[in-house]
Amino acid sequence: MSCSKIFSGDLPELTHDIIKYFKNDFSTLYSCILVNRLWCRLAIPLLWENPFSIPTENYNFIEIYLLNLNGELKTKLNEYRIEENLIPSNTLFNYPSFIKYLNTWRIITSIEKWTEDAVRTIKPEKRKLDGFERLIHMSIYKIFTENEIKLHTLEIEIYRHPIHDPYLNYDLDLLLQYPSFFHNIKNLKLFISDSSNFLISYSNNRLSQIINLHQNLNKIVLDDNSFPLYQSLLLSKDYNCSNTLSSIILYQVNLKSIINLDKAFEQLNVLECVHIINCFLNNSFIQQIINLAKPFKLKSLFISGRSQIDELPFQLLLQKYGEYLENFGFGYGCNLTIKRELLELIMKYCKNIKFFESCEHENQIIYLVFGLIENINQNLNHLSIDVCETLYLDNRVINNNIERSSIILRNLGQSLPLNLEYLSLILNINNLNDFEIFLKNSQNNFFKKLLIHNKGAYDILPYVKEYIMKKRRVNYLAILDSFESIMIGRNFYNKDLFLLEDEVNEFGLYNIKIIKYYDLAICSKLNFIFS
Secondary structure, three states: OHHHHHHOOOHHHHHHHHHHOOOOOHHHHHHHHOOOHHHHHHHHHHHOOOHHHOOOOOOOHHHHHHOOOOHHHHHHHHHOOOOHHHOOOOOOOOHHHHOOEEEHHHHHHHHHHHHHHHHHHOOHHHOOHHHHHHHHHHHHHHHHHHOOOOOOEEEEEEOOOOOHHHHHHHHHHHHHOOHHHHOOOOEEEEEEOOHHHHOOOOHHHHHHHHHHHOOOOOEEEEOOOOHHHHHHHHOOOOOOOOOOOOEEEEEOOEHHHOOOHHHHHHOOOOOOEEEEEEEEOEHHHHHHHHOOOOOOOEEEEEEOOOOEOOHHHHHHHHHHHHHHOOEEEEOOOOOHHHHHHHHHHHHHHOOOOOEEEEEOOOHHHHHHHHHHHHHOOOOOOEEEEEOOOOOOOOHHHHHHHHHHHHHHHHHOHHHOOOEEEEEEEEEOOOOHHHHHHHHHHOOOOEEEEEEEEEOOOOOOHHHHHHHHHOOOOEEEEEEEEOOOOOOOOOOOOOEEHHHOHHHHHHHHOOOOEEOOHHHHOOOOHHHHHHO
């Protein structure tokens, strides 16, 4: 496809496809702006899709948005006599039209931080922060609604916060004045951190209105406090997304007390996938799923340590729906017996696993993990293994971590697929010979993204250079390590390779890009699934 575009002279479209690949690589996008006009025109919309979430602590984009004000709000803003150089005189693009993602919490905190700086430049008698901040909130949402932005994702986050809560209610009221704003939003995330504070307030009614105003909702994310609200809407006659909603993500929901699940899900006519992430499961909930008349296309299942499930209900669940499962894992605190039973059932009924995550590998199940990896070898493209218990660091636990790490290093390499999109290893490497065995056993494998967090004291970097760098076996690499060989006499345990400029440059000579560890790591399964 790319070659045909080159030969047909369609270079702008090809360039656009390339630049889209750097969607979340902000430093690269900023560099693209400086190349030429075409690259600038293609990169700017990507940078302005979600400016409130760019981690630069620079909130000047708010000033640029304010240039689009007119009428009464512009007059009110001028009354504050903000320093002239704070708000630029003109812009090259219609920046509000590019926005695709809005998060209420990030908007509130961004405006708060911007106004703290801006208030220093306004007239002393106008420095009542609350009035000025409300004006900025009203102005920003007015700009978005009047520009008829085509939003992809709306995230509403509600926390117990005495200062931010009034602004959230105020912002939701502003948006509800424009019902058409919600009509074409595809994805909705609802997070309510404290139901006791929220559900007794009139904000609950606002959320109900917002959900019902969506006419083309494709995907929704619900947490423990928002799920009961949404379930009640599903059961109501007014719910209007039954023929559009294709994906539901349940995140940290206590599903033990859920009833009428069958009635709720029977309302959804085009549901294609359900993702259950770190939810609290029990036999009753699983039985409700089994009893559903429509297929329950369970795409993701990450087991919480607090779940209370028996082998038989889970076996029946996977017998019926295991073919749909693509993402699976269990986190810290899962019962050893449950882990063993789950792994055996997953091996038997689930052949399409693409993402597998496993934490706290007791010696009894490590070899089951190897067996599962070999069993799903053809489809597996994301693998995350963490053997290090983090709650208690006495000598017994440390020794267990070292032993488990050695077993993994000696046996994992030969079990891996030839190509992996993502491999993350959190180990306590106390024997460099074991690490070398892993590298030799996997020397024919290619990893697009490789992450290693070494909690041991031994420096693994020389081995990484010899077996990974020189053979160009990765595209992106992130390492947390002691780097003892180049930091002699200094305590640099768990130092990020990204911070070592000479090393970054050396890897760059082999076309390997070093990334900050926590930027490359999939720290949130929710964000991974949602994207």
